[in-house]
Amino acid sequence: xxxxxxxxxxxxxxxxxxxxxxxxxxxxxxxxxxxxxxxxxxxxxxxxxxxxxxxxxxxxxxxxxxxxxxxxxxxxxxxxxxxxxxxxxxxxxxxxxxxxxxxxxxxxxxxxxxxxxxxxxxxxxxxxxxxxxxxxxxxxxxxxxxxxxxxxxxxxxxxxxxxxxxxxxxxxxxxxxxxxxxxxxxxxxxxxxxxxxxxxxx
Amino acid sequence: xxxxxxxxxxxxxxxxxxxxxxxxxxxxxxxxxxxxxxxxxxxxxxxxxxxxxxxxxxxxxxxxxxxxxxxxxxxxxxxxxxxxxxxxxxxxxxxxxxxxxxxxxxxxxxxxxxxxxxxxxxxxxxxxxxxxxxxxxxxxxxxxxxxxxxxxxxxxxxxxxxxxxxxxxxxxxxxxxxxxxxxxxxxxxxxxxxxxxxxxxx
Numbered sequence: 001x002x003x004x005x006x007x008x009x010x011x012x013x014x015x016x017x018x019x020x021x022x023x024x025x026x027x028x029x030x031x032x033x034x035x036x037x038x039x040x041x042x043x044x045x046x047x048x049x050x051x052x053x054x055x056x057x058x059x060x061x062x063x064x065x066x067x068x069x070x071x072x073x074x075x076x077x078x079x080x081x082x083x084x085x086x087x088x089x090x091x092x093x094x095x096x097x098x099x100x101x102x103x104x105x106x107x108x109x110x111x112x113x114x115x116x117x118x119x120x121x122x123x124x125x126x127x128x129x130x131x132x133x134x135x136x137x138x139x140x141x142x143x144x145x146x147x148x149x150x151x152x153x154x155x156x157x158x159x160x161x162x163x164x165x166x167x168x169x170x171x172x173x174x175x176x177x178x179x180x181x182x183x184x185x186x187x188x189x190x191x192x193x194x195x196x197x198x199x200x201x202x
Numbered sequence: 203x204x205x206x207x208x209x210x211x212x213x214x215x216x217x218x219x220x221x222x223x224x225x226x227x228x229x230x231x232x233x234x235x236x237x238x239x240x241x242x243x244x245x246x247x248x249x250x251x252x253x254x255x256x257x258x259x260x261x262x263x264x265x266x267x268x269x270x271x272x273x274x275x276x277x278x279x280x281x282x283x284x285x286x287x288x289x290x291x292x293x294x295x296x297x298x299x300x301x302x303x304x305x306x307x308x309x310x311x312x313x314x315x316x317x318x319x320x321x322x323x324x325x326x327x328x329x330x331x332x333x334x335x336x337x338x339x340x341x342x343x344x345x346x347x348x349x350x351x352x353x354x355x356x357x358x359x360x361x362x363x364x365x366x367x368x369x370x371x372x373x374x375x376x377x378x379x380x381x382x383x384x385x386x387x388x389x390x391x392x393x394x395x396x397x398x399x400x401x402x403x404x
Contacts, residue, residue: 094358141388144347145346145347145350145388148347148350148351148354149350149351149353149354150354151351152350152351152352152354152355153354153355153357153358155355156296156355156358156359157358186343186347193395193399194399194402197395197396197399197400197403198399198403200396201399201400201403
């Protein structure tokens with residue numbers, strides 16, 4: 001009877017040990033991109049917190065600067081044009097292009113920030129990780145190229161403009177912020193490209 | 203005795219079961235990337251030929267189009283300006299910017315093509331693979347952003363220009379080719395980014 005008790009105890013100890021690594025059998029159903037799901041899961045979970053923090057920080061910076069860039073163009077112009085005193089950015093296609101790109105970047109940054117916060121609050125509810133990596137990669141690349149294009153186009157417009165108008169100041173601030181957004185999006189694109197590559201390779 | 207055998211069997215079955223989820227305890231040592239030098243080597247060698255062929259093709263396309271873009275701006279202008287008939291692109295900073303970026307892209311494409319041919323002829327003599335991956339990644343990103351910026355800047359200049367001048371035709375051809383170079387460089391940047399990520403991850 002004692003021996004049987006011993007064996008029972010050992011069996012019990014084994015079954016009590018097994019729950020400790022039992023989080024890893026729970027890992028395979030999580031993301032499983034390819035055959036090496038176990039290594040992916042462990043690598044991704046370990047590398048996630050710094051990535052998420054950096055991502056959220058960059059997205060919030062993008063949100064702030066793109067909002068500032070759009071606002072500085074939009075805010076002074078309509079009030080002045082009502083009295084017909086200062087030209088509005090609506091009349092200049094290049095500044096309008098810059099404005100639209102910044103608005104789109106703002107919306108995209110808002111979506112990314114919302115998704116990031118959803119991921120922290122309750123993981124994987126809003127959108128799947130795979131789809132998110134693909135879309136982030138594509139849209140970061142697109143946003144980077146559009147931002148550098150629109151900012152570059154606005155620079156000669158500012159040079160030709162009358163420096164005394166309020167639109168000149170607004171456009172200068174807007175373009176500076178737009179360049180800042182471009183730099184932040186370029187770094188975001190590197191991060192999302194790295195995540196995308198990791199998903200492809202594994 | 204029978205009962206004791208049973209308990210032994212159950213313990214044995216548990217220990218024989220335990221290897222089945224044992225890939226999960228084996229997971230933690232896996233992600234340490236540096237040890238798996240063999241997997242790196244095998245993957246890199248197997249993925250090399252298609253990469254090299256695609257790379258050479260893209261680099262030669264870049265070379266041709268960036269040369270065409272620079273030539274179409276430079277060729278008609280000096281001959282006409284000697285007689286003071288048509289404005290040169292030298293006088294327009296935006297077109298000059300487009301010209302300089304295309305010349306730089308041409309030189310970079312020539313270097314990449316030369317390196318690619320050197321790699322095929324006798325591997326690894328010209329420059330080491332690691333340095334090449336890093337520089338290619340950085341310069342492809344830079345070239346992509348510079349090209350889209352310079353092409354975008356040139357578009358409003360063309361719109362404002364007199365359509366009857368030879369410079370207008372030259373600039374239009376140049377900008378179209380510059381956009382083509384941008385698209386090719388963007389694809390090259392994706393490929394070099396993928397190679398760069400592979401080198402970082404492993």
